[in-house]
Structure formats: structure tokens, C-alpha cells
Amino acid sequence: MLFNSLTFLVFIIIVFFAFWFLFKSVKKQNIFILAASYIFYGWWDYRFLFLILFSTLLDFYLAKKIYKSTNKRKQKNYLWLSLIANLGLLLVFKYYNFFTNSFQDLCSVLGVHLKLSTLNVILPVGISFYTFQTLSYTIDVYRAKLKPTKDFIAFASFVTFFPQLVAGPIERATNLLPQFYKNKKFNFDFAKSGVELIIWGLFKKVVIADSCAVYVDYIFSEYESQNSITLILGAVYFAFQIYGDFSGYTDIAIGTGRLLGFNLLPNFKTPYFSRNIAEFWRRWHISLTTWFKDYIYIPLGGSRGSKRLQVRNVFVIFLISGFWHGANWTYLFWGGLNAIYFIPSMLLNNNRKYTDKIEFSVLSILKMMMTFAITCFAWIFFRANSLTIAFGYIKKIFEFDISNPIKYLSIDRYNIEMIPLITLFLILELIGINKETPLLGKYSYLKTVSVLLLIIMLGVFSNQKDFIYFQF
Template sequence: MLFNSIDFALFLPIVFLLYWFVTNKSLKLQNLLLVAASYLFYGWWDWRFLFLILFSTLVDYTVGIALSKEKEKNKRLVLIWISILVNLGLLGFFKYYNFFLDNFTTAFSFFGRDINSSSLNIILPVGISFYTFQTLSYTIDVYKGKLTPTKDFVAFSAFVSFFPQLVAGPIERATNLLPQITSKRVFNPSEAKDGLYLILWGLFKKIVIADSCAVYVNEIFSNYEQMNSLTLLLGAVYFAFQIYGDFSGYSDIAIGTSKLFGVHLMRNFNFPYFSRDIAEFWRKWHISLSTWFRDYLYIPLGGSKVSKLINLRNIFIIFLVSGFWHGANWTFIVWGGLHALYFIPLSLTNRNRKNLNIVSQGKMIPSFRELYSMLLTFFLVLIGWIFFRADSVAIAFDYIQKLFAFNFKSGFQYLSTERYAPELMILIIGFIIVEWSAREKEHPFFGKWIHLKIIATLVSIILLGVYSNVTDFIYFQF
């Protein structure tokens, strides 16, 4: 079920009413409703994959209980490895089986040995990368003694399958979400109103920004060989805003929807395109994933409290794994490696935690130095997005080579030939201004003219929603 669909527009108020007016007297019934609603929400795509969620839930619930009873170190180690291998095994099979098989076959062919192999027609379950990491956070935290395992299977099932963030995050920690699931929740009108604002802003990002950009991104990337440098730059910029509007839009809707049910999810985006260096960008982009890798991979490897050489190894590992997490394609691995290269100079010079404050806090206009730093960081991110979007590494390099060919003939080709292209550029500029003015808040619906902002946003969503198809969110494929 898509957030930007009529189905969800009917589903959400029904669940909301049942949650607060029918099951509100019993926490167990509320959680049972959440589980039922979440399974219906997920099964709307393909009911067969509900068995994967149920299996993962059963395994990690059982492991958590067993860990609480087992004191012997070796047996506890066996239990945690059962959870890790089962979850990553499922993820590896459904997401990476064909990737490894194809590359294994190619490697042998390179040395003159042909291997007969056949790829499987494997359908990738929506959101498997997200809920797999979420359940792993539970068993790892229980193993480390950071969390007491729950004996309430319904509550644990609600934690694993909580529908607002089930298929594209944020990737919640058990230490944050599970205590909220197991505690009585009270309706807060102010929180609910704030949740509706976030839902509205998330829909604007998805329908008005991301889906509008997607039309031009698809055309430019599909025909990049015929495009000049300015148009290729336009395609990269549009993709940057497409993926940001799409993914952060989903997160906003997820966080806003959760607030309607008295649940607080972690923030997943914090205006990342206003970052002054790559380290700041990764503190503000897909925060739930970057902090997951930091806590469960980077720090256990030694983090920065090791020699410089080992630290560089750790940086490469988390960025390469992060890239590979996104998909079974070398483009994502190169994308991750590129960001590691961006990050390393900051780490070597101990400047990776330089920009921790809000850029130009309390001011409307950034300084020249801040503006330069933001534009440079955005450009570096832009180059990375080309690898992320391209079908292959070779195509990405070819795209970048043509981008830097400085062919300015005919100007922006898609501005002069496509309907609404100039208007889209104006829309993007307006979106940047609105985001900049709201960078110290969670969303732009605050201060003066709030009702006018809401009306303008609603009108934009309705007008563009009528003339565009309902599309999946990009991160569903991850």
C-alpha cells in the first residue's frame, strides 16, 4: 500500500478511529490492531512475503527470550549468531543471490573457464533491508545487555511490523520504539496536528517535487548520449531533488503517521543539502541507516579509537557496506566508495566533526564561506548521485565524462523543448528557499501565514496529483 494512494487515504483514518475509539481501553488490543493493520498494509503488495516477516519475528523473539535466560558466554554467542545468520541469510538470498552468481560466473569466464549457471527469478520483498536491520538491532542490544527482551509476542510483532516505517524506514532501534509499543499511549491533539503537517509536507515532497523531477530525470538519463553538458547537469540536479523529495518525503509521512498513533520515530533527514562538508551530509542524510552502521559495525571494528590505517579501513568498510546495502549493483558500491574518498581527508585532518551547528543559525542569509562550502558539498554529492542513478558503472563514467566535456551548445535542451521545464526549475528554487527558512524546525508549517502555506501546499498536491500517476517510492527497491 502506497502512502500516496487512495487506498492509504481510506486505510489510515479507519485504523486511526479503531485505534483511539474502539481499542483504546486495552494496550493489548491496540497492539493487536497495529499488527493486523501492519500485515494488511504490507500484504497489499504480496501476501506471500508476510511469512518472511512472521518468520523473522519468531526467530528474533525466541532468540531474545533465550538470551535473557542464558548466562554462558559461548551459548549466548551461538544465539546471537543464529539471529544474524538467519536475518542476513534471508536478505542475502532475496537481494544478492543473482548478483554473486553472475559475478562468480563472470570471474571464471575472465580466466577462460565457462560455468553453466542460471539465475533465479527472485522477487525482492519490499522493505526487507529495513525490517531486517530493525530486528537485528533488537537481538544485538539484548545480547549486549542494553535492552531487556520482551515476553509480549504481540508487542514485539507490532515493533517489527509497525506499518508507518515498515517498508522504507526510519530504521528504528528497539531501545526507542519497543518501550513505546509496550507502554500505554495517550492521544495528544498537538502531536497529532504536527503529524498531519509532516504528512502534508511529505506528500508535497513526493508528489510535487520528486515525481515532477522524475519525468525529466528518466528522459535525460535514458538519452544522455545525445545531451550536452548543461542538460546532463540539469539531469543530475533533478535526480538529487527527486531522491531527496522521494525518500525524505516517505520519512516525513512515516514520522507524521506515527505521531497520530502516539509513537515517536527518530528523525531521518535534517536538511542534508545545506551541509558544509560530507561528514555533515552523512549526519543529516538517512540518519537511521548511518547511525546503525556507526553503532553496529564501525564502533565494533574499533571506530576512530585505533591507528590511522585501521581507521581508514573502517571508514571504507562502512561506506562500501552502506553502498552494497542499497542494492545488488556495482554502481552502489562505487557510490559508497566515492563517499569514503570524500570523507577520508576530513577524518585525517580531524575536521569530520567541525560543522555540528545549524548553518547560519539565526540568520536568513549565509556567509560567502558557508555558501561556498554548501555548493561544493552539494556538487560532490551530485557526482555520487550519477553513479547511484546510472544502470552501470560504465554508463556513470560516460555520463560524467560528457558532463565535463563543457559542451554548452543549445543551452538547457530540456528547458527549451519540454513543457513545464522552466516552471519546474522555479519550483525547485522555491522549494530550496522554503527548506532554508525551515532548517531550524521539523517542517515549514510554523510562524506567520501558516494557513496560506497549508492551502498552497494542498493545492499543489491536488493539481499535480491529478495529472500524474501514482508511483512507488524509490527506496522500496532497497
């Protein structure tokens, strides 16, 4: 069920009214949320519901076992069991074919021709998100940061909460789980902010991301016949496509949660206004970055220890982050490239230099542009279907071919047409730089209606696209 579909609109209207008018007690509300979440997921493919149920049951049970056990070794064994089971699911569904094919390719390079069988299964939507969510719960219980819940329905609702089930934000039990214990009281301002977030998220998705996608798909598939300017624009458009797509999804998820009285974690903070790559990673996909920081980077030693260890830790974290996105060498390369970008600021101790406050001096703007440029360069690897294509694309850029700079993408479409739209988006982002959305504050109703007008006029509805992060 896509957030930008009519089906979801009908679904959320039914869920909203049933939640507030039919179910008054917490228990009943949680049962209803759980049922709605299973319907939401099952709408895509009901066969994979058993995977979520398995993960839910396993971690609910193991967390209890960890908490009850006084023996450290036993606790560790239970944690390992949770890690192996959850990551095992990921390995089978997401990475098995990649490892098999890569091993086969390696053997054939060495002259050994193997024919290993691969799995013919589709990747269950959202598996990387809910797996990490349940894992964080078990790890937090193991670290005694959290007491395991006795309420299975609340826990199952936490794991499957439909607004964030398939593409995050990856919630922490410490934030979301307690919200399932409290009786919800309807709050007008909170729900209104939810509607504004949904509308702003829709704008990002159907106006910005899907418009960019028309150009990006064409430029990347026909990169061999494009000139340098078009290829640079292709990478810039993709930067806005992926941002509009993913942060748009997050806004809709957070907004939908608020309609039901839940507050989800923020996931983006205007990342393209970052002044260095470290700041970018504090503003981009925050829930995943902090997950990696808390559960991998800090246990590895983080920024403590020798410089060599620090560099190793940064590489580990970025390579895992790349690999988390997908079973393809392009994602690994993208992760590695980001590590290379990050290391100089870490070694110079200025990775914490920029706090949340953004200033717009000439130097800051230059730094923002530089950070955006290197981010776009890395996005080429993220978007390309293979490393060969990515390198081919970059090679074509550096041929500095500027002949025929305005090329037809298809009938009557010019590649410069997107620039005014992206400029408008950046202005709106600037207006809302210290707010959740630019729609908040004075004249919010007028701003909301204006954005609705833009959605209707400029949105892409004829060639609707799935959210990019559904595939991860």
C-alpha cells in the same frame, strides 16, 4: 499500498478511527496495529508475510535465549544464529543473483564458461529495513543494553509497524518498543503535527520528487544525445528527486505514526545545507547511518587506532552502506566514492567540525555548494543502471558541449523549467531549517492550506511513481 494513493487514504482513516474509538486497552491496540500492519504489507504481496513472521519469531525467541543464558559462548552462538538467519534471508533474496552473475562474469574473463542458475524471485519490499530493525534488537539484548520483551504482540508490532515497515526510519527497540507498552492518550498538538508532516511529505514526493523524475528518467535514458548543461541538470534533478522521495516518505511515515500516538526517529535534517560530507552523512538517512555506526563502525574500532585502521573502517562502512542499497556495482562505487570524500576531513580531524547550527556566511554557502556538487556527482553512480552508463554520462559532461542548451525533453518541455520549482523548495526548506517542517509555528493553518494548494496545482498525479527506497 503507496502513501500517495487513495487506497492508503482510506486505509489510514479506517485505522485512525478504529484505533482511537474501538480499542481502548494497550493489548487490543497492539493487536489491531499488528493486524493493520500485516494488511498493509500483504496488500503488496501477502506471500512474503511469512518472511516477516519468521524474522519476528526467530529474534523474539533468540533474544530471550541470549538474556537467559549465563554462558557467554552460548549467547554468542544465539547471536550468530540470528545474524546468519536474518542476513541469510537478505543474501538469498537480494544478493544471490548478483554474486552468481558476478562470479560467472569473473570466470568468463578467466576463460572458464560457467552456466550457474539464478533465482527467479522478486525482492520482498522493505526486507533490508525490517531485517536491520530486528537485528538491532537482538544485538542490543546481547550487549545488555536492553531487556528482551515478554510481550510477543508488542514485539511483532514493533517489527511490522506499518508507517515505517517498508522504507524506515529503521527504528531502535530502545525508542519504539517501549511505546507499545504505554496506553495511548490522544494529544491534539501531536496529531496536528502529524498531519502537517504528512502534507509536507506529500509535497516533497508528488511535487518535487515526481516532477524531477520526469526529467531525470528522460535525461539518464537519453544521456548520449544530451549536452553538458542538460546532463549536469539531470544529476541535480536526481539529487532533489531522491531527497524529495525519501525524506517525503519519512515525513509521511513519522506523521502517520503520530496520528496513532507514536513518535518515530528523525531521518533527515536538511542535508543539502551541509558544509562538508561528514555533516551531510549526519543529516542524510540518519537512522541507517547511526545503525552502521553503532553496530559496525564502532565495533571495528571507529576513529580509534592508527590512521590506516581508521581509513579501513571508513571504507568498510561506506562500501557496506552502498551494498545495502542494492546488488549492483554502481551502489558499491557510490559508497566507495563517499568514503573517498569523507577520508580527508577525518584525517584532518574536522569531520565533527560542524554541529547542528547552520550559519549562512559567504564561506559557509560556498562550502555548501561544494558539498552539494560532489554529492550530485556521486548520485550519478547511484542513479545509473550500470557503471558503463555512469562513466559514459560523466564523460559526456566533461566534453563541455554547450550547444543548444535548451533541449526539448518531450513535447513542450524544457529542462530549465524545474529550476524555479527547486528554488521554491530550497526557500521553503530554509524557512523550516530548524523545525521539523516549514509548516510549524505561526500561521501554521495558512501555511498548511498553501502547501495543499501547491500539491494540487503542481503535483504529478498522472504518472505516479513508487518510492525509490521501496526497492531497497
